[in-house]
Amino acid sequence: MRVKNKIKETGTAEAVSSIYKRMLTIRRFEERVKQLYRGGEIYGAIHLYIGQEAIAVGVCDALEDSDFVFSTHRGHGHYLAKTGDVSGAMAELMGRATGCSKGHGGSMHMFDPLKGFMGGNGIVGGGIPLALGAAFAAKYKGTNAVSVSFFGEGASNQGTFHESLNLAALKKLPLIAVCENNRYAATTPVKASTADEDMAKRAAGYNVQALTVDGNDVEDVSQAIHKALSHVRAGKGPFLLDCKTYRVEPHCGIIADTRPDEELAIWRTPEKDPLNRLQSQHPDLLTDKQVAHLELEVNRELDQAVDFARQSPYPRVEQFTEEFIR
């Protein structure tokens, strides 16, 4: 069962363990992906989400299936948090017909529109205007849906970010812009790319309300997204969350890490880790025993997903040809 939201207020064992489990699923999923990539079963450009789980889970936990999420190149976590579909994601990464995009898209292009997951994106900043469009459609149709755009601080230097924020504010569209400032865009540190990394200031420039969030603390994310949702659902226009976090893994499969060891070490401590963080906030609700139990469950589900993907057929060329080649 999906237990909704407001872990801080409800604070129930069920809510906390559900959130924990979803973050753990993303963590272990990504670790498997890394292994399978090394073993040659997964290929292409793979950007891992490890360390940022609190943002995807905190945000998506507060959303309905009817709300929209537009993701990025680093989208596995967003996909899992919004849809819960571990098998479809794994099969997609292995290029199988049972993948969530039928094996056509791969890591950067997972889709599940029925659950409001409107796709990853290979173009940095490319998804923000699409999210704007979904927000427009929601308002146009008079539904109460919101549209969430995830993007990195790197993407905030694209024109699409600025143009979309302005347009959303102008038309009072239900857009929630979620910046995941993980301090690097590929090898470029935020200081070298972004004149002022305080996204709340950029938002203010377009008359958009914003909150600065500790992106490694799922409770903080959860509180912020609920504030954003009440603002946006009340028709008051867009909202921006500036989530501070860190990319613990290298940028992408092929690129060597150039970051200083001391810096990496700080972000690899238990205090920074979003999973440990939640457990330490609720030691009574998340005992070591319960965590061990969740580990078992998650690993079992992932074993099943990997088996499912391995046993799935590849897409059929004839069918693809008929459907897509003009």
Added chain:
Amino acid sequence: MKSMTYIEAMNEALAEEMERDPSVFIIGEDVDVDGGVWKETQGLAERFGLERVIGTPISESAFTGLAAGAAMCGLRPVLEFMYMDFVDVAMDQLCNQIAKLPLMSGGKVKMPITIRMCGTGTGTREAAQHSQSLEAWFAHIPGFKVVMPATAKDAKGLLKSAIRDDSPVVFIENRNIYYKKELVPEGEFTVPIGEAEVVQAGSDVTVVTVGYSRSKVIAAIEKIGDACSVELIDAKTVDPLDMKTFLDSLAKTGRILIVQEAHTECGIGSEIVRRVVAEGFDLLDCPPVVIGSKNCPTPFSPVLEDAVIPSINEIMGKIMLLKQYKI
């Protein structure tokens, strides 16, 4: 000759041109950190300073315009897109500004920009937004020259020519051959823009390759062996086309195949066919043939990607079909 990779050859070209001409500078994402994601600028920031090797935010439109404005004022930028696909974001600056300013200014403004399209290619399972060969876009817009080196030697020689050229040159690289060692002449040399190369002489069928397809055609020719005498021509420059070299070959063979990685529709192959028909109709013994990627965005799954990009088997088949065509 010395052995080096395509990436090392470009690195050497960049270093030599920066040494030779202080107005040359490099601008693009991550170029200043540890040689960029492809390692082509390795050591250049240390050697020439961060004033001349400029890392940028992910703001393709703005840094392309920056290069254009700087070129108008006498600098010689080498602009880099991490993948060719990302150039889409900067198309106004490229096509409405860079390509047109020299003419619109009555020739008073020059645009000596080299626009490096890194990481172009297919077959590495990077899906639809990281697999496009967009040379035809730039060949279509008057104002650009477009080169597509397929060897380490041409990468170095054409890059040096591009940097010295007073027009904007779109320089399209290929990731599939970035790290393969090849022999490159030592010392100073350039490769002229606008000249194709007869890589192998033959008498049955002319095969013109565009960019990376050269490697696939060489593999196909090896497999065909004595069954067909192929004249292999690497186009090298796709705008302006070296029609003379193609037509001279066609005069011997009467049959021509063009192989490109880009989608077949409205590609460079189509343009070569148009000009072959217009300028060499009497030389043709049979209809010209173009092989390219199928007309769909490039899918991720290996089975699908392999089915839509040109394959060695498909190339062999078409070469033999042309040879066997009865007049």
